[in-house]
Amino acid sequence: MNKVNHDDLNQALETLGLARPVSLDQLIAKRRELLHTWDPARYANLTNNPKKYMRMFKQAEEMMRRIEAASQVVNEWLAAKMPQGQD
DSSP states (O other): OOOEEEEEHHHHHHHHTTOOOOOOHHHHHHHHHHHTTTTTGGGGGGTTTTHHHHHHHHHHHHHHHHHHHHHHHHHHHHHHSSOOOOO
């Protein structure tokens, strides 16, 4: 497992809106909340304005990618902190 870069971790925590100390339960809850908020399907009601719909849809897709990447970084950091033998 690769060590998590300090700057990457800080950026991931900022993206997720979390602060240290962070637990796995907090990470899971915040990830679920953000993924629900930024679900591209939530912008389907903007079909009467196709340009706005596509802009919001693309922004939501980008945010979903950022949330997933940030969650992965924080998850790796938490896994590295966990003592061996605890699962």
